[in-house]
Amino acid sequence: MAAQASTANNRGHLEPFACAMTQAPLTRAHCEALDAQDPLAGCRDRFTLPAGVIYLDGNSLGALPRCVPERMRQAVEQEWGVGLIRSWNDAGWYPAPQRVGARVAQLVGAQGHEVIMADSTSINLFKLLVAALRMRPGRSLIVGEVGNFPTDAYVAEGVAELTGARFEAVAPQEVMAALNEQVAVLSLTHVNYKTGRVYDMAAITQRAHEVGALVIWDLAHTAGALQCDLNGCDADFAVGCGYKYLNGGPGAPAFAFVAQRHHAWLRQPLTGWHGHAQPFAFDQGYRPAPGMDQLLVGTASQLGLIALESALTAFDGVDMAALRRKSLSLSDLFIRLVDEQVPGFGLATPREPDLRGSQVSLTHEQGYAIVQALIARGIIGDFRAPDILRFGFAALYVRHVDIWDAVAALKDIMGTREWARPEFMAKKAVT
C-alpha cells in the first residue's frame, strides 16, 4: 500500500489536513497537530462517547448526540405522558416527517419539500422502484449493481416478481454501458457499503436521462458523510438511512427524496392513510396526497423521529465541504499508517479521494477475528463477510489521534497474533 495525499476535494479556501502531513514517518504528535487545526474539532463535544472506546462504526450506527437523552426524556414524559393524544397537534408530531425531512434535505442538496422521513430504507426503495416503473410504461428493466447492499437487490427482486419487471445486476464498471432504451430505472447505492467506492452521481444520472431512464440513489453511506448535491446532479429519486452518519439511533426512520418535477406523476404502491390527500376525512377511496406526503403510509414512528430530529442538530453550522475534507484527511491518514506500519492487509477502498466515501475497508483472511480483537480493546469497527474489515470515519466525532491509536492497536494485535485467541475466532452475529 502506498499513501496518497488528498487533493481532489481541497480546492481552495481551507487548509487541507492531509497535505499538511510530512513525508517523513508519521508520529502521534503529527496527528495531534492535525486535530489542533481541525475546524470541526468542537463538534466532538456534541456527542457522548464512552471512555476507552474509539468508535469507527458510525457508518453502521451513529454515536449518541449529547442532546438526545434530554429531548427523549421530555418527549416521553411530557409529550406522551402529559400531552397524550393532544401532542399530535400541540407538540408538532404530525408535521415531523416533513420537518425532519427538510433538515435532511439540507445535507443532501435537495429542496426542503423534496425529502420526507418514512419507514425504512428498504421500504422506501420499494415505493420508489414501483413509482419509477409506473413513470416509464413500456419499459420493464430495473438495472442494479452486483455487489450493492443486498437489501437493494432483494427489494428490486421483490418488485420485479410483483410487477412483471425484470431485474438485472451488472458489475460497477458496466453500469454506464448497461444504460439503454430498455432501462426503466437504475438503482444504485452512491457509496458502496463494503468498499466505500463512490459513484459519479452527476455523470451516471446524466447518461441515464439521455436514454430516458430514471435513477434511484441509495444514500445510506452518503447522507451526513459526504457532500451531496441531488438537485445539482438533476437526480430523480433517492432513499437513505437515519441511523448511520445522521446519528438518529438504532432503527431510526429513513428518508426518501423525489425531485419536484416528478411530484405530479408520483404514484407509490403502499397506499396507507397517512399518504392520503385528507387522512382525517376518513374517506373510503384512496386519493394520494400531493407531493412527498404521499410517501407516508402508516403512523410515523414519533419516538424515532424525535430522536433523529434532535440528533440532526449536531450538524448545525457545519460546512459539509469542511466535513468532507476532514473525512478524507482521516481516511488518508488511516491508509498511510496501515501502509507504513501494518503489512499483510489488502485495501478494498479506492486510494483516489474522489472515489472514496467516509470509510476504509481493509481485507484479510482473518478479518473476523481481527475485528473481534480490536473490539475487545475498545476499537470498534465491523466485519463484512468474507474478509472485509470496515472502519468508518464520522468526521463530527472521530479525531486524527483516534486513527493513530487504532492503527497502533492493529499493529500490536497482528504482531502478537492476539487475534488468534479462541474467543476472537468464534463467530457470532455482527452488524
Add this chain to the structure above:
Amino acid sequence: MAAQASTANNRGHLEPFACAMTQAPLTRAHCEALDAQDPLAGCRDRFTLPAGVIYLDGNSLGALPRCVPERMRQAVEQEWGVGLIRSWNDAGWYPAPQRVGARVAQLVGAQGHEVIMADSTSINLFKLLVAALRMRPGRSLIVGEVGNFPTDAYVAEGVAELTGARFEAVAPQEVMAALNEQVAVLSLTHVNYKTGRVYDMAAITQRAHEVGALVIWDLAHTAGALQCDLNGCDADFAVGCGYKYLNGGPGAPAFAFVAQRHHAWLRQPLTGWHGHAQPFAFDQGYRPAPGMDQLLVGTASQLGLIALESALTAFDGVDMAALRRKSLSLSDLFIRLVDEQVPGFGLATPREPDLRGSQVSLTHEQGYAIVQALIARGIIGDFRAPDILRFGFAALYVRHVDIWDAVAALKDIMGTREWARPEFMAKKAVT
C-alpha cells in the same frame, strides 16, 4: 337510549361489575363502590396519568406506562450511547421483534412464534394481502368492509392495482353472504374503529374456510382490549397496532400474525434484508427466512420496540377475561349514564355486550365542538367525522368514577351550551 346489563362475557367465576348495579338512578358513590371491588384497580398505578385529565382516548394513543421513561433513558444512554453497535448483540436488539411479538401473542391467543413486530399496521397488511393472494392462485378477489378503517381499504386498493386482483367492499351485514369460491382473501377489522362493533371472528373465519378463502383480521382495537383467541378461531392472518391499547407510544411498531400452518407457504413481497434467511451472509439472491422472520424488512425501530416491550409489562399478571369484564362494565355504565342524564345523543355502538369492543361512540351533529369542550375540561375523547364522539375505555387505567365525572361534564357542557363557544367550533386536525 336504554341501559342493558352486561351478561354475555360474565359466564361464571368473578362477580360482574355491571350486574352489581342497582336499577335506581346511579350516583357517584355507586361508581366508587364498583372501583373498590375492581380486581384490576391496582393496574392504574402502572401508568402515569396527568392531574386533571380523564383519559378516554387510549384507543387512539395509550397512556404512558410508569416504567417506560426509565427504560428509555437506559436504552438511550447505555445501550445506544455506551454499547453503541455492540448492543445489537449484547442488549438483545436483534431478537426484539420476535421477543416482543411473543409477548403480544399471549394477548391475542397465538403461539409465540406466530407473531412478530414490524413496520406499521398498514405495511403489514400489504405484506399479508399479497402473501394471501399468492396462496390462492386462480382467485383474485379481496373482500373488505364498507366502513372499515380507511387504511385497510386503501392498502387493499393498492394491492389490487399492483397485482391485478379486484377489491370489493361490502356492508358489514353482507360479509357472510359475500363469501364464495371467488374470494381469495377477506380483510376485516375485528372491532370497528368508529362504532366499536365486534365481528364474530370464529364464525366468519369458519365460513371463509368453507369456501376456501383466507382471512386477515386487523386487531387494531382488539389487542390489549378484548379477549382474542386467534388460534381458537383457526385464524389465518392478523395485523395490529402497538400504540393503542398496547400503550407502546406514538407510532409504536405494529405486529403481524401468521398461523403456523401457513408458514411454509408464506411469500411476502417486501423482500428486505432482515427477512432474508441469512441477513449477515450478505448474499445477492433473496432467500426468505423460515417462519415469521420473513416479515421483517429493514432495520427494526429499536427505540420503538424498547418502549413497547417495557409498556407491555403493564399486562403482567392481568387476566384478559377480567379485563374484558371491566371494560364492559365501564362501557355499560357510560351508556346507562348518558341514557339517564344527557338526552340528545345517538348511540353508534351496539348495546349488546358481545358485539361491543372497548369503546362507546355517541353521535351528535355538534360532535366536533362537544369533544373540544370536553378536552378543554381535561376529558379526552376524540371525534370522527362526520358526527362521532368516541370514548375509549382502557380498562387498565380507567375507573368507574372517571366515567361518572366524564358524563357529568358532558351533561354540564350540553346544559350550558358551552360547546357553542367559537374556540370549540373552529376546526383543527384531530386524531
